[in-house]
Amino acid sequence: MIFRKRKINHEIDPGKLPEHIGIILDGNGRWATKRGLPRSAGHSAGADTLKKIVTECNNMGIKYITVYAFSTENWSRPKEEVDFLMNLLLNYLRNAEKTLAGENVVIRAIGSRTELSEEIRQQILKTEAFTANNTGIVMNIALNYGGREEIVHAVKNICTDITDGKLNPEEIDEKLFSEYLYTVGQPDIDLLIRTSGEQRLSNFLLWQNSYAEMWFTRKLWPDFTVHDLHNAIIDYQNRGRRFGGIQK
């Protein structure tokens, strides 16, 4: 524990860490194009960057990280790129058993699984089960994820429970609703990071980002470093979070 604290940048207050970080890892394609490489090379480099960032978050003692790996809209990319991304994700999940799990990471996939291949669905179940008893950071991989889809999915399940007599509409409040989301049992996003200069939510965790502090950088995701992560956290710690109230 002392070792972990020593590793943190001295400007970071270990007592005020964001509990849940969300990352929209954007700019892989541009990173590759700038180098005259195929877009797939950018995604591979992005996956390497992700490993380093998750490891650092885990070492720092951050409890949850959610990364936007593949959105419900990403299916509209050329088939070759979609296939590459699916394969990269499959390998990431497979290797995670050896690499990240060794670091005590709990891995979960969030999003609609119906449209994923049987092979990926099976691998998700395997990786989730394999890492379920770990005690380190929880890493949610948003895979075929869309914030609107998540909300519609929750509403449908709520309706089913009402029809089945398991739920009374009077019981529905924000807390109950959040229990029907893919992130059930997890805190909302405290800090949302988006790379590549874009400043929008892109259908990412619409409910959970309600009071997130947003941090943007022009850097492309494969160039994002541990130092950038520290800067985002320092910035977060200097913001006055009011949640609609007034500054104490």
Ligand code: FPP
């Ligand atoms: C955005 O860059 C990135 C993606 C759509 C895919 C993100 C996926 C990875 C980093 C792969 C690894 C992730 C995991 C969890 C294994 P872009 O392609 O939109 O870049 P561009 O905006 O420059 O075109």
